[in-house]
Every structure is written in C-alpha cells, then in structure tokens.
Amino acid sequence: MSDIIRLLPDSVANQIAAGEVIQRPASVVKELVENAIDAGGDAITVNVKDAGRTLIQVTDNGKGMSPADARMSFERHATSKIHEANDLFSIRTMGFRGEALASIASVAEVELRTRQQGEELGTFLHILGSVLQKQQTDHCPEGSNFSVKNLFFNVPARRKFLKSNSYELKNIITEIQRIALANPELAISFFHNQAPVYELPSENIRKRIVSLFGKTINQSLTPVETETTLVKLTGFIGQPKFAKKSFGEQFFFVNGRFMKHPFFHRAVMQAYERILPPDAIPSYFLYLEVDPATIDINIHPTKTEIKFEDEQAIWHILSASIREAIGKYNLMPTIDFDQRGSIEIPLLPGRGSSFAPPEIEVNRYYNPFQPESYPGNRNDFGLESSQTGHWEKLYQGMENQKDGETERRRDGETGRRGNGETERRGDGETERRRDGETERRGDGETENRQVTHSLGSEQEYQLANFMQLKNRYLLTPVKSGLMVIDQREAHARILYENFMQNFNSHLAASQRQLFPPVLELNAADAEILNALREELHQLGFDIRPGEENHFYIDGTPGVLSHLDAKEMVETVIASFQDRPVDLMEEIKSQLALVLAQSSAVNYGVSLKQEEMVSLFNQLFTCQSPGFSPTGRKIISIIALTDIENLLKS
Secondary structure, three states: OOOOOOOHHHHHHHHHHHHHHHOOOOOOOOHHHHHHOOOOEEEEEEEHHHHHOOEEEEEEEEOOOOOOHHHHHOOOOOOOOOOOOHHHHHOOOOOOOOOOOHHHHOOOEEEEEEEEEOOOOEEEEEEOOEEEEEEEEEEEOOEEEEEEEEOOOOOOHHHOOOOOOHHHHHHHHHHHHHHHHHHOOOOOEEEEOOEEEEEEEOOOOHHHHHHHHOHHHHHHEEEEEEEEEOOEEEEEOOOHHEEOOOOOOOOEEEEOEEEOOOEEEEEHHHHHOOOOOOOOOOEEEEEEEHHHHHOOOOOOOOOOOOHHHHHHHHHHHHHHHHHHHHHOOOOOOOOOOOOOOOOOOOOOOOOOOOOOOOOOOOOOOOOOOOOOHHHOOOOOOOOOOOOOHHHHHHHHHHHHHHHHHHHHHHHHHHHHHHOHHHHHHHHHHHHHHHHHHHHHOOOOHHHHHHHHHOOOOOOOOOOOEEEEEOOEEEEEEEEEEEEEEHHHHHHHHHHHHHHHHHHHOOOOOOEEEOOEEEOOOOOHHHHHHHHHHHHHHHHOEEEEOOOOOOOEEEEHHHHHHHHHHHHHHHHHHHHHHOOOOOOOHHHHHHHHHHHHHOOOOOOOOOOOOHHHHHHHHOOOOOOOOOOOOOOOOEEEEEEEHHHHOOOOO
C-alpha cells in the first residue's frame, strides 16, 4: 500500500493561512498598516477602491527594504522581529508572525515598490498567487508602497461571500479607527474611490478622538489616569448623560495594540452601575501599559484577544479608577441637603407669613344715589339695616342662577347620553365589522380562529369592556374566559405591518420638522446611514446629507411624529452596526422591525379607554395578531374553567 501523507505545496499552505489571517479587505488593511508602523513611518496613506475588492494601496515613509528583504518578506514565517523563542514574550511590535504578506500574496495580485533611506534606487516586485512574476530596480520614493489588487481572484468561494461594499467599507473604517486611536502621533490619510474619508494629522489622544467621532464628543470626555506596579492606565471615559444604546465608542488598548476584552468591559460597566439606564453603554478610550512578559498576544490569528497574567487584579484597578474619575469630576448626579453657610432669603408676604399688607377700610355698601342718611352710607360699618348687603345678595343670586343653568345643561346632556342607544349601536357595528374581518383573515390560521371564536357575539362581548393591569397588559372578557393582551408587543405588531405596507406601496406620509435635528456621525455610521437612506425614505424619513458626516432629518413618518427623530435614526444605525446591509428585502424587514420595537408604547404607560379600544381594533386587522414581529406571543386566553378551578376551596 502506497504512502498517503504528503507535504502541502507552499501555495496551498499559504491559502490555508490566508483563511485564518485574511478574512476580508479590512484584514489586508490592518496587516499592511501595522507593517508600515513597524517600519517607522509617521505618515501613512491608505487608498481603496470598491471597498477593497479592486484595490488596496498602503504607502508609508518608513525605512523601506533592500531587494533581498523585499523578496524574503513574502515567504512564510519570515520576520525581522523574532530571533528566538524567548522573543515571543517581549513583543512590542505589531506585525510579527511572518504570515501576513505571504497570505495576502497567495490570494491576490501584489505589487511592491520600496526604497531604503539613503539609497538612490529601490525595488519593484510583482507577485500573482504566491508566484513571483517580476523583480527589478525601480525609481520610487523612500519607504514602501504596497498595492493589493483583485483580492480573492483565485478563491471564488471566498470572494462570493464578501458582503456589500458599504459593509466591507465599514469594517475597513473600523480598523483605521483602531489604528489611529492607538497611534495618535501618526498622520493617517484614508481615501475611498479617491474621495477623502479621514485626513488625520499628528495630534494628542483627545484631539484624535474628536477628529474621529465628531466635535460633540469633546464635552463628554473625562480623563482617567492611574499608575500601579501592575499596570499604567490612561485615557478617557464618557459622561453618563452622553451614553448611547449601541456599541461603537468603546476601545481598549494594551501596549499600543487594540484588544477585545469582555471581562474588562464588565469592569467598566460595573463602575457605572446605578448611574446609567440598563440599556445604555458609556464611551471609553482606555490605554493600558503592562510588562510584555505578563501578557500573551499570540492566542488568536488576528491578535485582538490578549491573555493577562494578573487579570483579576487589573479588573479591580480598572473598575476603581473609573469610579474615582466619576467621583472626582462629579459625573454622578447628586442632591445637596447641607444648608450650612447658605444665605437666608426672607419669603415674600403671603398666607402664613408674618408680613401683612396694610389694610384699607372701604365701605362696600356705599350708594352714591342715596342721601347721606342712608344706612349704607354711614361711616359706622358696624350698624346695618335691613337693606345692608343688597348688592352682595344680588350678586350671589346671579351666581346661583348661573350655577343652576350650568347644572341643568349638564343634567340634560347626561340624560341624553344615559339612554346609551347610540353607544351600544356604535359598539355593535364595530364588533360586527371586527368579527367579520377577523374571520376573513383567520382562514387557515388556527390561532386567529381560536381568538375570533373566543370573542363571541356582540350580546356576550362589549367592546369598551377593557381594563389595564399594571400598565402592561390589557384585560377583556371574551366568550371562553379572559383575554390578556401584551400592550407593547401588540403595538409593535401593528407598527411593523404598517411599515411593511408602506414599503410595498411606496406611499408613506412624512411629517416635516420645523427645526430639523442634526446627526453628527463617525465615518462608519455615516456609511451605514447612506446605505439605508433610500429605504428610510420609503418609510417617510427625509434625511439630507451635509458636510463632514452631518445629516439633517427634515421629515419623519407621520405615525412616529411624536417620537424623537434623532433617537429613532440612531437606533436604526445601531441595529446595523454588526449586520451586513445586503439583501433588499432583509433590509426592509429589519428596518420595519427596529422602528416598530423602538417606537412601540412602553410598559408602564397608562392608556385611556379609547386608546385601548383603538389598539385592540388595529391589532385584529393585522395579518398575524397572535404573535409579535420577533415571535413573542401577544394574546393569551385564560379559560373560564381555569378561573373556576382557582377559586375552588
């Protein structure tokens, strides 16, 4: 029997490695920019076309490479940063594995122009699918210029699974943000299809944060600074009142490298405990400096997950430092009951006050048409005749007469309403219409037929017979027992089907904003909103782009005009931050779902009787009144036999 185990060719091995390291265009940008930083460049330019599918070009002004180093850099496990195994425990550079360039070259067409500082000529390399096509001398600037073209051209399956350009561009922007925040002294320019996205000069950390996330974040930033024997912690946290409901402004860095660390994130959230709503997430930009020997950064191919030797201790230091900053800068709302040293300001004269206005004696019974001998015109107010107080009694009589007229009108109206014929007749008509509609929609739907059957006839069920329990559920008697309706999920179902109907009909009423709210977004969120603007317009949103990623909300759907327009759009953006914006029907369904959930009536809101009736009627005109858009049950019926069993002794 022949041997079956053999070594893989280098090209195949490189493609396997590329599957770990190069997942999408953003991975290429990350690896190339990190190599440029390690090369000592202080000005880096990134230029991409078609979100990296067609071209990714990274240029730096670093020290460059010799012809031999340029060729060797594309070999597997080739690196200039590791000479022995112990070097793995003292790594401070970015790209060190020696697989990135080899992996990129195996799945793309790569061109490299590089020249060392002080040299007259540089080197040009052309590599296609791990195969060197050309190497020659070249006249180029000092530093390195990598051009990666036609990514995944030889791996069609990988290229097919790339998402939309807007989603891939958002991932590239996220990588640029992480690198720019970790290296604020680095000047970075980023262009997409020759249009500038970022042009960041060398600056300090605070200015870099403002440059990336907008000027409004500047007033929210609060400094954090702690130094211990284990870790040095610096950076900024956001004030509680500026917290958002989505991720996007939460960053950890260790020794100049971005990292994801859910355990440390919980430490931050615990520090904000009881001063933030449950669904709010504060902003933070925290930089940790530790001994490289106490961390392991090589546990994940992308090197974004890091293991700490003293994780528990750093957790407590992190939480305590943030609590200290919250208290030091008075970020927690407080009420001061200490009145010592305060100035006493006397109260204005009023009821119960020791200050009394001067009294003026006036004879209110004086009649200028009577002689001086008239009793009411006498100065001794203590003596009154039978005519004294005539005008006062007359005034009281007029008031009593008016009160009587008002009471008679009220009684008349109550009497007319008391017969109840109109209301009962109107309720019956509504009930018959609702039953008919429910039965027509219920064909083939067991849940809807059961609900319709439980409502009974108009003699057994009165439409206005509603009660609200704990401002959360609607209760109403039906033929078979007691119907319980979840008010929030019911409203979400109504809104969801209304939005989907607007999508299908392309007709949505828009309410114009007198003072359009302004959204100031970072580049990644701006790209999401640009991708969703057409669908949002079909729902009734009129969003106008401005300069520097500013957007003006000129109009909102008429049914949502009572809600905060800015908060609604921010909620929609947040829901698509970790989701590709690809299939049109999925976009419409997801948009309708997000808007329905964010604008549905909350628990704890007291509803009037007519509001409960309206909610009930609209629910049973929906195609699926029994379940919410997320699949939760809206309606449940407690059978009469179950109620009787509960009351049995």
